[in-house]
């Protein structure tokens with residue numbers, strides 16, 4: 088009997104300590120509740136022994152008392168705390184009934200005991216292996232498999248909303264309260280947290296970051312609108328970017344602060360990217376006229392009404408060309424081998440090195456003028472991709488675009504901007520390179536480019552000088568160029584038919600009249616990208632000069648704008664470059680190696696006057712007439 092009872096005691100105590108109901112590490116239970124639970128367990132255990140072994144009630148009662156005292160010692164023993172998740176120094180006392188709720192509850196969560204949320208940076212670091220692999224499942228979170236510390240349960244596991252993960256800065260995030268989820272329940276009383284750390288507040292439901300629908304009287308759309316693949320891709324990128332810290336980049340009123348949502352914080356952009364009909368978008372964009380010189384030393388120019396906090400200094404210190412594209416670099420190690428295994432590795436390498444473009448992001452505000460084109464692109468290209476749940480069926484169509492118009496008017500800038508807005512891989516293929524540098528294998532390179540682009544969706548494939556590839560053929564003989572043409576037409580055809588692909592094909596030409604009908608009809612949208620109007624040229628002058636010390640009155644700037652009628656954007660750049668050399672030319676007699684920048688006189692109207700003698704418009708009126716005619720026949724922006 089003695090042996091049996093002793094064994095039973097051991098079993099009973101083990102049972103108590105293992106019991107899922109007796110989890111004193113739980114922070115969802117009040118201290119009093121835990122005391123009750125503990126007492127209940129002891130009683131139940133000894134009542135069980137009494138009922139089954141016919142021991143007397145008195146014996147059972149004594150045993151109850153004895154072991155309550157005995158095992159409370161175990162609970163209080165420092166060596167055993169790990170077992171109990173080290174919730175609080177005072178918890179055992181409470182369990183033993185020595186504290187009640189009227190007494191001050193002192194949390195064991197001190198600045199020393201707060202577990203650093205090292206799992207968050209870990210998650211970010213390993214995000215390259217895919218988001219689903221790193222996001223904690225509810226089971227993971229409760230089980231602490233994500234690196235949760237003992238006693239700290241991840242209460243954020245239940246929400247699939249990624250913002251719940253992204254919106255909390257790593258490292259500084261306060262200890263989570265178990266069971267707390269953004270959707271339900273009030274935050275815990277702040278007395279449970281160390282002083283100075285507020286109780287977490289539930290996150291509001293999010294929509295696509297920065298895109299406001301409210302202004303149109305529409306109720307906010309549900310989050311997670313993207314298709315599985317795209318959502319995964321964008322989220323993956325956002326995860327990667329979150330790990331990069333704050334990238335020092337600002338493009339006018341649109342800033343790419345990267346730690347929220349899909350990585351591009353478009354909070355300021357929400358007005359312009361809110362879904363609006365073309366005309367409305369144009370009005371908004373027109374209103375965002377180029378303004379003062381508040382942002383000097385901008386490189387590259389940013390065409391916006393206001394400068395944000397990251398201003399000129401940060402931009403000039405982060406050269407445009409060196410800006411690492413977070414979106415692109417994210418992909419380097421995760422090309423799905425299965426899809427590429429049949430491809431020639433040499434071609435894949437060539438595409439990766441020479442076609443996938445690691446350039447900096449471009450924002451709408453980097454592009455002067457072109458309001459019609461911008462509005463059409465936002466409305467008809469970006470939104471269908473960003474919101475495939477809304478733009479279904481026919482409204483989802485335009486994924487192949489043709490930009491035509493004079494050279495140097497911003498077609499490439501627009502292509503890059505679209506890629507930046509989508510967080511997409513940007514593949515830039517030069518039509519002339521395909522038929523010269525890569526002539527022998529141009530079709531294969533094209534094929535490989537589309538393959539890689541499809542693996543890295545969302546992607547933008549940008550093909551310049553497409554007229555060289557899609558020209559009307561005279562000869563029936565198959566040639567390398569005709570093979571390239573066949574490949575391109577096939578890819579364009581595929582893009583039209585595969586609704587799932589998040590691939591935008593943008594081709595550009597300054598000779599649209601040389602394209603044949605077969606090529607032309609594959610472009611769902613054919614947009615004329617015209618010469619900059621007066622307002623756009625004004626923006627360009629101001630911005631290009633903003634990096635320099637200049638002294639031109641408003642009248643002189645207006646006169647310069649007037650005199651540059653017919654200039655392309657590139658011509659305007661060349662003109663300003665020439666003008667700002669004026670002060671240096673004026674110092675010719677001085678030793679330029681010893682000169683200090685502040686010794687240079689400001690750029691004046693006279694410098695522009697001289698520059699205008701050297702720089703002429705590069706586009707003739709005859710060419711312009713052709714664009715107008717072609718636009719009337721085949722264009723979409725009448």
Ligand SMILES: Nc1ncnc2c1ncn2[C@@H]1O[C@H](COP(=O)(O)OP(=O)(O)OP(=O)(O)O)[C@@H](O)[C@H]1O
Nearest residue numbers: 453454455493494495496497498499500656657660
């Ligand atoms: N609308 C514009 N806003 C600001 N800069 C512009 C604009 N258009 C042209 N530029 C300037 O001209 C340069 C060339 O522009 P871009 O390469 O986009 O022209 P493009 O139309 O693609 O030329 P091409 O037809 O020769 O390929 C840009 O880097 C920029 O400096």
